Amino acid sequence: MAELKTFGRYKETEDEICADIKDVEASLESLSDERLFKMVVMLPIVFPSVMMPVRLPELYYKMKNKLYPDYLYYAMVALGRAATLFSVKVSRIYQLDLSKIKNKMYSEEELEFRRRVFWAFYSSDRGTTSFNGSFPIVQDLDIVVNLPINDFWWRYGGECEVEHPEIIFWNHIANSENNEQYSKGDTKNFVKTTTLLGKVSVFAKQRWIKKVYNPDDDNCQLVRLIDKLNKFEETVVKNPPIDFNLIKETYPKYKDTIRFTVDMEHILYKRTFTEYHFYMKSVLYQTEMVRVEGIHMHPGRIVSAKNICVDIANKQIDLICKLSEFLPLEYWENSTIATGLMSAVTCLNYISVSPKNDSLDISSKMKNLKEVYRKLSDYHEISAILLMYLDRLSKFIKETHKENKKYKQLYKNMKKYSIDDSDVHPWIVSKYGLLFLIQCCFEGSFTNTKLTDYLYIKNLNDLYVDEHQETSSSDFDDKKSTRNSNIFPDQIEELPGIVSPSRNKSHKSLYKTNYDQYIKYGKLLEETDPNAVDNYYYQYMVDFLSEKVVQDIINNPVNNRTNFET
Incomplete structure (x- = not known):
């Protein structure tokens, strides 16, 4: 690594780093063979992301001989410590597979090791982004690093200097020609998981704090x-x-x-x-x-x-x-x-x-x-x-429910947001998709749970507005245009798998296309489980397209038919 930070200062030379490593090696505790082996076989299960770069025969051999395994030089990076974030950027490890870097001096085995070090750091970074709201250190668009390959060979194969019979046995299998049958692509899928986790977390954090x-x-x-x-x-x-x-x-x-x-x-x-x-x-x-x-x-x-x-x-x-x-x-x-x-x-x-x-x-x-x-x-x-x-959350919910009982006359206003008649209180939900973004304030991390705030009632006199007037206003809100009511966009060509008709087509052609799409998604909706994610999508495509069909008929009454000429 280019730099390491220890006790508040930066280590600038490789000699200083090596000196520290020697000190650590000297202080390593001697373990019995039984205890060491148990630790070695347990670590990949308990800490899969951190152990991504580890080769088991090397780890066992070096720990037994009180040597510092190579991957531990990068342990601070793998653990996502703030002290090494600068090193990650300076070393450009996130662009490891750019040809000008790749062709420098590394063997393929050394490249694979460094890739795994980077992806261990990446996974830690995306986990931090998800749970405490920090932004990613390295953006996905900047990354040029191949995904890990052949997990089984990497974990158990390669050079083996130990005399432990079980390690030798699995090392022999891993170094054989048929070793890939044991590899499941788990680390590659783990990287894909953390990549998607990062995208979801950033979207959740930013969704409701945009200026426009x-x-x-x-x-x-x-x-x-x-x-x-x-x-x-x-x-x-x-x-x-x-x-x-x-x-x-x-x-x-x-x-x-x-x-x-x-x-x-x-x-x-x-x-x-x-x-x-x-x-x-x-x-x-x-x-x-x-x-x-x-x-x-x-x-x-x-x-x-x-x-x-x-x-x-x-x-x-x-x-x-x-x-x-x-x-x-x-x-x-x-x-x-x-x-x-x-x-x-x-x-x-x-x-x-x-x-x-x-x-x-x-x-x-x-x-x-x-x-x-x-x-x-x-x-x-x-x-x-x-x-x-x-x-703490449970107590907070009970307190807000007790407060909301003062406004029981508002329960009827919650009906349209409810999954049951007894669902009369606003649900506590993180505003930013991050339940640990609470360093400054606890309640400020969540949506409004007080009825008057949830329903945007500023003046308590509004509670006594004429019933008919209130109902009419509610109906009007629900019937706003799709674009303004935030159901789904008019630009449906931007949605996955949906092709929008050309704006230059005739009204008749537009109506036929909208009607066909409406029938298509209506059938898909009927065939899908009510709680499935697809059902959620199909329901709103049906709502969206039904409004389109109605609007087409209003604009051109001749469209009010189901037989079309091809």
Whole structure:
């Protein structure tokens, strides 16, 4: 690295860095072979992103001989420490595969090592962006680094100087010609996951703080991210799903062996992809529930977002609790523990809702989730922090609900935003998609939860406005043009998979195109599960196109027919 910062000053020379490393090597604790081997096989499971550059035979050999493994020179970068951010930029490691850099002096093996170091740093950086709201250190457009390849060979293959029989056995397999059958592309998919996480986080943070709000641009970005999440789910999350039976069989049989690491590393990567998918989906749809005065969000979108978030919370908490039954908590990866927080907040909102014939039993799920977090707190501090955070949120929600009871006459105004008659309180939602952006103020991080603020009632005398006048005004708001009401943009050619008719076509041709599209999306809507992401998209395309068809008929009554000449 170009520079390292230690105790508030910059290390400027390689000699100084090497001297520090020698000091560290001298202070390394001697470990028994059994304890060292257990640590080596456990680290890739518990810290997958940080261990991305690690080669297991090298790690074991150098730790046994009290030497500093090469990848630890970059550990501060991999952990995303602020002290090395300047080094990342100066070294231009994010442009490693530019030909003029690539052809300098590195062998292919050295290049792969540096790629993995960079992607470990990148994953940490995007995780930080997601959870505390900082902006990315390196922008995606500036990155010229190939994705990691052949994970199995990288982890267990290459030169082996150790005499441990199990390490030698797996090293031989990894160095054989058929080693690629063991590689699942997990680190490559992990990079794709964190890339998408960064995009969703930046969108959520910026969506409602723009100086100039453009509904067309906003909706296009939203639909593109929905489309990307859909594809991510199909290609990475579901292909194949998590194999819980393999966890159940592998742990008691192969615990503390490399075979256990080989099997479990892939399974837990799958779990990581699934958890992050739930988290990203929750973040994205919770931004739909944010109300900003002066920007009209159609109530139907808020209702749909609530239903989707409840469905996500139900599935994610079930996954967390099920995994806790099969895998000891000491093997849980730290960063994915926090991904369940969004679903936990959804549960806190939903607990106050009491739908008839509700089979979800969210209260029990929330209780089970907290119990898992309590057990996890013995291994990870973040779990204890999450519990305190959820308790504080729960108290805050109860206080706002108590305050809202003073304005019960406003409950009827909440009906159009509700998923049930008992859903009469505004849901607590992060304004910026980031639940840990609370350094300056707790309440300021969330949307309005007070009824009068949520409904934009400035003067309490407005509560006594004539009922008919109030209803008429509400109907007028709901019937605003699509462009102004923020349903979906007129420029539908910008949406994924949608082609807009040419503006030069005749009214008859336009009507035929709009009508055909309306029928198409109507059929897709009928065939799709109500809680699916696609259903959300199809519903609003149907609403959008139906208005177009009606407008075409108003403009040219001859269009009021369904038989067209070709």
